Amino acid sequence: MGIVILIIIIILCIILATIYWWIGNYFYKISLNPKTDKEFAIGELAQTAEEIKRQENEKKWLTDNSKDVYITSTNNGILKLHAYEINDNEDSNVWVIVIHGYMSSGSGMATFAHEFNKKGYNILVTDLRGHGNSQGDYIGMGWHDRLDIIDWINYIIKKNQESQIIIYGISMGAATTMMTTGEKLPSNVKLAIADCGYTSAWDEFSYQLKRKFKLPEFPVLYAANGSCKRHAKYSFKEASSVEQVKKSNTPTLFIHGDSDDFVPFNMLDTIYNSASCKKEKLVIKNADHGEAASVNPELYWSTIDKFINKYM
DSSP states (O other), X not given: OHHHXXXXXXHHHHHHHHHHHHHHHHHHHHHHOTTSOOHHHHOOOOOOHHHHHHHHHHHHHHHHHOEEEEEEEOTTSOEEEEEEEEOOOTTOOEEEEEEOOTTOOXXXXXXXXXXXXXXXXXXXXXXXXXXXXXXXXXXXXXXXXXXXXXXXXXXXXXXXXXXXXXXXXXXXXXXXXXXXXXXXXOTTEEEEEEESOOSBHXXXXXXXXXXXXXXXXXXXXXXXXXXXXXXXSOOTTTSBHHHHHTTOOSOEEEEEETTOTTTTTTHHHHHHHHOOSSEEEEEETTOOTTOHHHHSHHHHHHHHHHHHHHHO
């Protein structure tokens, strides 16, 4: 009888381990494999024909006025990474690194790149690993991307040793920006602007599990995190904007819309209060996720201008 019970226990353990492994791989695939559909996460954006046309024109402006540049990242795999470079303001040493969000690409940031370029700045619009024209088979959630951005910073400095660099990102790009500032950066990096970034990958996925699937952290998020460690070699908890801004010396402007229900608005104060750098924050009323610039463009860009002028 004792042997039978032992066999049953072993079989149950195998079944539970298999289920746990399957859950982890499934949620890793739908959340971090860039080739899978992400409509469950980002949803359908309600856009007018005019907005779609404007975005198409901005993307055309980007491709018409930039050149494709590449670097090789050796951070967790040898990858060819792509960016759009606009170096038409030869009298300016100011460069803005523009970083897109989750399942977007550099071309999706054309409107913001254009706005910075009109201010007289040179621009580098990156495709994060696994996005756009960059190689990569997983989404880094900002963690491995932060080291890729440092590679892009060094790329700019190699071109122009007198460069003054601004790092600007939205959503996952904002998290990438914040995680980058937690590293030791060259003095050429003068400031950062983070628009609607999350506290950590763990917090964001935990929030989305409850929001979209009505599921708890355990066992789902723990299983997915284990799968992420196996496949992408990082954990959701170490991909933390909060822990990185605690180490930051880079003046940072934190922006968030108070109607954001994708990266919840309350994450702003958690990040802001944790930051050890010189800092300011801007709250755009009635702005949903990534919509701050379109809801109140005058306040958005005037605040950015003042912040840049203050630290450059």
